[in-house]
Amino acid sequence: MKSETGLTLVDTHAHLDFSQFDADRGEVLERANHSGVTQVVTVGYDLESSRQALALAREHEGVKACVGVHPHEAGKVDPGFLSELEELSQAPEVVGIGEIGLDYYRDRSPRATQREVFKQQLELAARLNKPVVVHDREAHSDVMSTIREWATGLVTADEDSRGPLGVMHCFSGDQRMAEELFKLGFYVSLAGPVTYAKADRLQALVGRLPLERLMVETDCPFLPPVPYRGQRNEPAHVRLVAEKIAEIKGLSLAEVASVTTA
Numbered sequence: 001m002k003s004e005t006g007l008t009l010v011d012t013h014a015h016l017d018f019s020q021f022d023a024d025r026g027e028v029l030e031r032a033n034h035s036g037v038t039q040v041v042t043v044g045y046d047l048e049s050s051r052q053a054l055a056l057a058r059e060h061e062g063v064k065a066c067v068g069v070h071p072h073e074a075g076k077v078d079p080g081f082l083s084e085l086e087e088l089s090q091a092p093e094v095v096g097i098g099e100i101g102l103d104y105y106r107d108r109s110p111r112a113t114q115r116e117v118f119k120q121q122l123e124l125a126a127r128l129n130k131p132v133v134v135h136d137r138e139a140h141s142d143v144m145s146t147i148r149e150w151a152t153g154l155v156t157a158d159e160d161s162r163g164p165l166g167v168m169h170c171f172s173g174d175q176r177m178a179e180e181l182f183k184l185g186f187y188v189s190l191a192g193p194v195t196y197a198k199a200d201r202l203q204a205l206v207g208r209l210p211l212e213r214l215m216v217e218t219d220c221p222f223l224p225p226v227p228y229r230g231q232r233n234e235p236a237h238v239r240l241v242a243e244k245i246a247e248i249k250g251l252s253l254a255e256v257a258s259v260t261t262a
């Protein structure tokens with residue numbers, strides 16, 4: 001979709017299939033467009049939500065899909081889930097595998113199962129030559145060792161034919177972690193929390209990270225940026241995340257939009 005504002009923002013991580021959008025999904029996408037958002041990546045959570053993500057991408061111009069199983073759901077997958085993900089990912093609207101990863105904050109699936117399902121989906125992404133969208137909550141060390149092992153194996157196998165390996169969504173690590181991710185071929189993505197009053201550590205970090213390796217997202221309906229805290233988040237609000245990055249870095253919004261979109 002074209003935006004009337006001349007901006008070219010991408011909300012790289014949304015959950016448009018969630019029921020919070022059932023009543024007004026079309027209007028939500030229209031508002032995103034008015035706000036300068038030209039593309040929304042809607043990200044799967046389990047098989048059903050991955051199917052819905054693909055259906056939404058087929059239905060709406062400017063929407064792309066990722067398919068994958070979130071660590072919260074890792075304990076519920078049946079043995080056929082990988083082949084179903086593979087089948088879904090053949091669709092041209094599917095741009096990546098996600099969201100996948102580890103969540104040791106909620107621990108909704110046993111950690112060993114989370115790690116197993118994460119690794120299986122990383123292998124699938126490598127086979128399909130698709131980037132991954134990684135969720136990491138209070139699991140930095142295990143996420144990094146898993147990614148390190150995976151990415152290092154890939155680089156020796158086929159160095160030139162691969163594009164970016166993936167993105168760390170709603171980044172919550174430190175500078176050292178970000179730099180290792182960049183070296184491994186990853187991007188980091190920022191969401192609403194970068195706008196919070198108490199986020200000075202994250203904001204200072206953003207000031208030091210290269211804009212060329214940053215992406216923006218909402219993770220809607222969750223994580224609304226200031227001043228929408230407590231409300232449903234939606235893709236239009238990704239502009240507030242980009243504005244915050246522009247403010248921190250002393251750049252124009254248009255520049256942040258075009259570089260993060262590229």
Ligand code: NI
Pocket residue numbers: 013015043099219
């Ligand atoms: Ni998410």
